[in-house]
Amino acid sequence: MSTVRFIGLNTFDSTDQSIIKTLCTRYMEKLERDLNPQFKLSFHCKRYRAQGKPKHSFHARIQMHTKLIVHSQATDWDLRRTVHKVMQKLERELQHKYKTEGQPQERLRSKRGTSLKQFSSR
Numbered sequence: 001m002s003t004v005r006f007i008g009l010n011t012f013d014s015t016d017q018s019i020i021k022t023l024c025t026r027y028m029e030k031l032e033r034d035l036n037p038q039f040k041l042s043f044h045c046k047r048y049r050a051q052g053k054p055k056h057s058f059h060a061r062i063q064m065h066t067k068l069i070v071h072s073q074a075t076d077w078d079l080r081r082t083v084h085k086v087m088q089k090l091e092r093e094l095q096h097k098y099k100t101e102g103q104p105q106e107r108l109r110s111k112r113g114t115s116l117k118q119f120s121s122r
Contacts, residue, residue: 002032008045020045020083027087031062034094039064053077058086062094070094 004024009017024043031041044059056079061071072089076082 002028002035002039002041004028004041004043006043006045009043011047012045016079019079023080023083024087027091030091031094034098035062035064039069056082058082060086060090062090070097 006020006024009020012020020043024041028041031039040063042061042063046057048055048057055075055077057073057075059071059073062069070090070093072086072093074082074085074089076085
């Protein structure tokens with residue numbers, strides 16, 4: 001089971017905390033399908049209140065043991081939209097890095113019997 005570490009979550013009220021936690025756990029279920037279940041998600045939460053309406057900033061990163069795999073960040077006025085943005089960016093970064101979307105799994109491996117000599121003679 002992977003772990004989620006929330007940093008700065010105590011600056012939000014209880015309803016916002018529950019919204020952030022439920023949205024993150026939904027995305028964690030998706031991420032666990034693609035990754036090893038021993039990864040750690042660090043989720044940094046900040047709230048800026050310049051004048052009137054609060055602005056939210058989230059930074060997320062996935063680590064395995066001590067190696068950083070991917071990270072993403074998003075800033076917006078709407079809390080739910082910002083959490084969705086940062087988690088979708090994280091998902092896209094994983095798909096881009098490990099090429100998990102758009103191709104069947106057997107196409108990712110090199111074909112047997114082909115070599116670079118065949119292509120260099122053209």
